[in-house]
Amino acid sequence: MNVRRLIPTTALAGAVALGLVSLSACAGTSDAADGGKGGKLDVVASFYPMQYLAEQIGGGHVAVETLTKPGVEPHDLELKPKQIGSLGEADVILYLKGIQPAVDEAIAQAGVKNTVDAATLTKLEAHGTGAGHGEEGHDHADEHAAEEGHEGHDHGSAAGTDPHVWLDPVKYAEVAKGVGSAFQKADPDHAADYEKNTAALVKKLGDLNTEFETGLKNTATRTFITTHSAFGYLAERYHLEQEGIAGVDPESEPSPARIKQLQEIAAKDKVSTVFFETLASDRTAKTLAGDTGLKTDVLDPLEGITDKSRGSDYIEVMRSNLTALKKALGAK
Incomplete structure (x- = not known):
């Protein structure tokens, strides 16, 4: 699909430039959490399946902003300048490359160190119409x-x-584990909580998989x-x-x-x-x-x-x- 972009590439770079200054102190230390909203790890999620992972794994330690608002078809998302600017200020960006081309380009411009592509956390496969x-x-x-x-x-x-890995609870659990590890790295002070929350989510997804298998x-x-x-x-x-x-x-x-x-x-x-x-x-x-x-x-x-x-x-x-x-x- 041809996804239209509101912002040309040159404008993307300008929009995120101010946010890039603060990134050097973020990744890999507990300073990331201190720089977030209200002392929380500032996470930007591209659309709902990524938002759900961030909220479940991050719990009370994260503030999650979602680029795709409820009711918007993710494939057709057009980013506003304010959203593009917020990418550069994030402690962690969580997305799935290939679903939203406009988002992919903006994230590449933002250059945030803790950028997690869910597509790299499990094996993608090709699926045809049938x-x-x-x-x-x-x-x-x-x-x-x-x-x-x-x-x-x-x-x-x-x-x-095919990027729709979240519709397989087993593959979604693999992605969850990778996101949990990324949160632990970005905010080591709360690593134990992220690990515990990840384990709880993986168990829920395992139970869901069993329900589907049986049903x-x-x-x-x-x-x-x-x-x-x-x-x-x-x-x-x-x-x-x-x-x-x-x-x-x-x-x-x-x-x-x-x-x-x-x-x-x-x-x-x-x-x-x-x-x-x-x-x-x-x-x-x-x-x-x-x-x-x-x-x-x-x-x-x-x-x-x-x-x-x-x-x-x-x-x-x-x-x-x-x-x-x-x-x-x-x-x-």
């Missing part, structure tokens, strides 16, 4: 991108990789259709087959050939439901569902929490996702 069908799925994704006249959404720190072990079908191909890691973890209407770009339109293909898959694999998400239009999902006699429901990629979300935090919304999947897949 994530559950191996190479066949990747072929479909490539064909779809070609039909639409673009190369697809350039997500991930490497070309073609999705026996189902009438293993295939689900979704507007946004964000669930490749989740599908792989629990031996499901994701069929995306579009690719990992939630705003791209499917080709007529892809719609026909999905109608055939729905009939063959006994699919009952077409999933859409909370932060993007449900028009395509409802059109496909209407044409095939299927139901629609929400499968939330958890890129943001709003008053429409089925839960108030990551764990609650993921459990709502599990409930929706169990119902759609005919879990026994």
Whole structure:
């Protein structure tokens, strides 16, 4: 997706220049916490999955600012000058490279020493439009991108990789451990608390993984259709087959050939439901569902929490996702 930038590169450098002066005393010592808001470690998180990690691991020792406000589609985020300036003043920046190009560029300009890219804390993989069908799925994704006249959404720190690692509780736990280590390094005076909080979060994610494994072990079908191909890691973890209407770009339109293909898959694999998400239009999902006699429901990629979300935090919304999947897949 082409993400527009409000600020040219030269302006980015100027906007963060004042903040860079204070960085030399920050990283690697307890001075970082002293320089934060109200004596707390000043953490800037790029969007909700990073915010949740920062709040859970940091607890009362951190002040977390999120660049992506509730209800804003993260892929389309445009940074304001004030947000760009705040990056240079942060003690820790926590982001996931490849999700938000405008954020990636601003962070590179900020030059904060304690900058944590979640994409480096676990292994990224490539997932096509039909994530559950191996190479066949990747072929479909490539064909779809070609039909639409673009190369697809350039997500991930490497070309073609899928950045949605937080939707797999196991991979998200790996990221959590890395974030915990980064907080301990940035604020060693509270290292014991960060370590304890990280362990508690990893346990919660482990319990969530067990719930998904148990809940999705026996189902009438293993295939689900979704507007946004964000669930490749989740599908792989629990031996499901994701069929995306579009690719990992939630705003791209499917080709007529892809719609026909999905109608055939729905009939063959006994699919009952077409999933859409909370932060993007449900028009395509409802059109496909209407044409095939299927139901629609929400499968939330958890890129943001709003008053429409089925839960108030990551764990609650993921459990709502599990409930929706169990119902759609005919879990026994």
